[in-house]
Amino acid sequence: MPYKAIREIGEFGLIDKIAALAEPTLQAVPELLKGIGDDCAIYQPSGKLLQVATTDLLVDQVHFDLLTTPLNHLGSKAISVNVSDICAMNAFPRFALVSIAIPPSFSTEMVEELYKGMSHAAKEYGLAIAGGDTSSSRSGLIISVTIMGEVEPEKLTKRNGAKPGELICVTGSLGGAAAGLKLLMREKAIMLDHFENNEPYNKSVMADLKEYSEAIQCQLLPTARLDIVRFLHSRNICPTSMIDISDGLSSELHHICRQSNTGALIHESRIPISASTRRVADELQDDAITWALTGGEEYQLLFTIPKEEYELIDDYKEISVIGEVTDPDSGVFLSDIYGMRIDLATIRGFDHFGR
Amino acid sequence: MPYKAIREIGEFGLIDKIAALAEPTLQAVPELLKGIGDDCAIYQPSGKLLQVATTDLLVDQVHFDLLTTPLNHLGSKAISVNVSDICAMNAFPRFALVSIAIPPSFSTEMVEELYKGMSHAAKEYGLAIAGGDTSSSRSGLIISVTIMGEVEPEKLTKRNGAKPGELICVTGSLGGAAAGLKLLMREKAIMLDHFENNEPYNKSVMADLKEYSEAIQCQLLPTARLDIVRFLHSRNICPTSMIDISDGLSSELHHICRQSNTGALIHESRIPISASTRRVADELQDDAITWALTGGEEYQLLFTIPKEEYELIDDYKEISVIGEVTDPDSGVFLSDIYGMRIDLATIRGFDHFGR
Structure with a gap:
């Protein structure tokens, strides 16, 4: 052509x-x-x-x-x-x-x-x-x-309205975009390796990416959660604070807490991670929960609602309650699967200027 | 520091x-x-x-x-x-x-x-x-x-409201931005020449740019003509069409004529060109009128008004009447200082992809 x-x-x-x-x-x-x-x-x-x-x-x-x-x-x-x-x-x-x-x-x-x-x-x-x-x-x-x-x-929902006692919610599942990026980087390395050695890059050396399509789609073709906004409006739910997850859950949760003057406690066991993301993490010997906490470009929504509104979202599988807003002196913590508290200030997202 | x-x-x-x-x-x-x-x-x-x-x-x-x-x-x-x-x-x-x-x-x-x-x-x-x-x-x-x-x-003023018989107006003076660019390119060439020869680039080899400050300012520090918008509103003048000159007078006049379905005749002698722009053109053995017609980044306004509104702008020195809107079959022409008609379709502005 x-x-x-x-x-x-x-x-x-x-x-x-x-x-x-x-x-x-x-x-x-x-x-x-x-x-x-x-x-x-x-x-x-x-x-x-x-x-x-x-x-x-x-x-x-x-x-x-x-x-x-x-x-x-x-x-x-x-x-x-x-x-x-x-x-x-x-x-x-x-x-x-x-x-x-x-x-x-x-x-x-x-x-x-x-x-x-x-x-x-x-x-x-x-x-x-x-x-x-x-x-x-x-x-x-x-x-x-x-x-x-x-x-x-x-x-209208800003970042600064969360109050202690409220529920912290996240949409969809996390870590998929990071999984997709890792897979694409691995594939690119294989491709460049073949170019450098003047070997043809054809199907015989190509990993079959079909089984990874969910993760790769998260990275290459993310969807903004306008469906969630429509759902919230339809049920007359107005989150007290909301942010989209572009720099990792940990970083975005800090934004909400800083601007709302609160702390937060989230639970590792409740963070939604898809089976395919876990499988990629296992295969690459990496850690799915770290991807979920720090992986950028998820474009899921993180928001807070009063406890009384729990029943309005309870039946909707695209929203997970992952923790609760705490008072500002409590800091921003993750309770891991063993019940250990980890300070999320030590787990950061992407910084364009790599401090 | x-x-x-x-x-x-x-x-x-x-x-x-x-x-x-x-x-x-x-x-x-x-x-x-x-x-x-x-x-x-x-x-x-x-x-x-x-x-x-x-x-x-x-x-x-x-x-x-x-x-x-x-x-x-x-x-x-x-x-x-x-x-x-x-x-x-x-x-x-x-x-x-x-x-x-x-x-x-x-x-x-x-x-x-x-x-x-x-x-x-x-x-x-x-x-x-x-x-x-x-x-x-x-x-x-x-x-x-x-x-x-x-x-x-x-x-609100769009590009598509000009009608045959109306006056074509332009603000400020034209060609200054092109003059400034030519001067800066000359200066840059001198600078790079000195770098290449490992000669120090200091005041003794620097052209004194003070005398060119008007042209250089047109290029480096242009001002949007918000003052003209304020003037038009204050006199209750609503141009029938308007465009800003970012790709040269000729190109912008064609936009107005195409979208208004008209022709245009402008007069070389009426195109406002400052004395300093003419001086730079003489010095660089270039043509100030070509700069005015094709030089980009002027950020002056080109607009049309009914003839009856002429008296509303007559006393305002920042606006020049340069010609009149004609019927669509007449084309878009410049009448030069000898009265010769030049088809402006042959004189084009800047194209990012250099057709």
């Missing part, structure tokens, strides 16, 4: 292709009066709703590796990580602005593949792709996504 | 420093209920106003060169180029989200210098820095800025 160089269609030709891929996302958001094609996107807000805004920058070799990441998955993930921040406010995403800086090696088809992933994810979340910026990059691919969301003022 | 490595203060230490620099910008925008410090910024919109949203990505070696760009100027410019898009809608900027990816060579002080420039510009524009994202970069510095603005629905 002959690939088309971007210079053949030019900047405005590329923008036309992007606009065509964004177009199907616009129907869900009639309040968006103008998408791509003017100096700004135009939105008609409802004065009754609060707006929430978030942005994330994804940089080649820092946040992703194109050797192990399909472009449509990357596009989808770039949308999902931002929607996850909107979900953490108990809000609904409405529109996105997407900027990309494109390396010289990219063809038109590669850019389209990236936007197909974004457009697909946006449609899933009922979100319009409303504008952005395209430019060239001298090094790797750069993606910047900003998403605006909305929520009724009384439903 | 000992510079502080970012790993010494870590990601959250850096965010604290950034939040402190953003803090003074918050006072101007009481509708911003929460800035940096949660998963999202929180904003209380007025249901009476439309919202406009824009984003720009600035990439090292594509949009700027740190050899010739002071970091606080770069920070200011990153804000201004986005405010310029808000101005092009006849709207007022309200809050910004700022993401940066920081190369390993950067110290804490360099990041602070960048944000000082952003904070200073934001205060000038009455704009709050409300949040963002920080990460590391394996290559150069990357800055992504998104700005949200507001405008009364009846004042």
Whole structure:
């Protein structure tokens, strides 16, 4: 298949292709009066709703590796990580602005593949792709996504409302994204090894990744928990604090405790870890609970609710109660399976500048 | 002076420093209920106003060169180029989200210098820095800025409302940014030449740039024309179409004509070019009118108004009438100083992918 160089269609030709891929996302958001094609996107807000805004920058070799990441998955993930921040406010995403800086090696088809992933994810979340910026990059691919969301003022959930005695809840299961990353890094090492030795990289040397698909999907194609936000709204549950888990459970729990001025006690035995994550950890001789506590990019939600609301979530298998909020002097602790208390300040998440 | 490595203060230490620099910008925008410090910024919109949203990505070696760009100027410019898009809608900027990816060579002080420039510009524009994202970069510095603005629905100005017979207006003077860029590139070449020959680069070999300060400021420290938006609102003038000049007058005029389905005729003799730009063009044996037509990054406003409104702008020296809107079959032409008509489709602006 002959690939088309971007210079053949030019900047405005590329923008036309992007606009065509964004177009199907616009129907869900009639309040968006103008998408791509003017100096700004135009939105008609409802004065009754609060707006929430978030942005994330994804940089080649820092946040992703194109050797192990399909472009449509990357596009989808770039949308999902931002929607996850909107979900953490108990809000609904409405529109996105997407900027990309494109390396010289990219063809038109590669850019389209990236936007197909974004457009697909946006449609899933009922979100319009409303504008952005395209430019060239001298090094790797750069993606910047900003998403605006909305929520009724009384439903808004910040990080600072947890109170001692409340329940600490987490959605889905943890550690899967870390398991997926470890598997992909192992696979990449095998691949590079074969390249270096001029050996063909074919199916005979490829690990069968099918059995690991759950973990790999957690890493490459995470889903923001908008379903949980819909569930919370449907049951009229308003968490007292909420955050999404992008830097590991331990780090996010510290954010909630610091901003709410509380402590916390969580129980190892209650932290949801899937069977497939445990199996990968066993195989790689690594520790699933450490992945769950420190693994980034989970995009599950961590939140607190009053004890009285327990019965409202009790029957919903996607939410696990993992502990309770304590007073600030008690610190932030994990009670392990032997009942030993471990100070979670010693177990940290990812720091971009590697302190 | 000992510079502080970012790993010494870590990601959250850096965010604290950034939040402190953003803090003074918050006072101007009481509708911003929460800035940096949660998963999202929180904003209380007025249901009476439309919202406009824009984003720009600035990439090292594509949009700027740190050899010739002071970091606080770069920070200011990153804000201004986005405010310029808000101005092009006849709207007022309200809050910004700022993401940066920081190369390993950067110290804490360099990041602070960048944000000082952003904070200073934001205060000038009455704009709050409300949040963002920080990460590391394996290559150069990357800055992504998104700005949200507001405008009364009846004042909103798009690109598509120009009608034959209307006047074409431009603010300030053109060509200065291109002149500044040419001067900085000449200066950089001299600098690199000295480095290569191991000669010290000191004042004796430095061109005295003071006499070029106007052009260099156009390039390094452009100002968005929020003053023009304020003027238009104060006189109750609502342009029928408007765009900011980021890719050259010729390219922007084509955008207005294509989206309004009109032609245009502008007059070379009426295009405002400053004396200093003409002087630089003479010195570099280049052509000031070409710079004015194709030079990017001017951040002046190009707009159309009905002829009857001429008297409302006649006395305001920052606005020049450069031509008139024509019917679509007439094309987009420049009448040169000899009265010859030149098809502006042959004179193009910047294309990121160099078709």
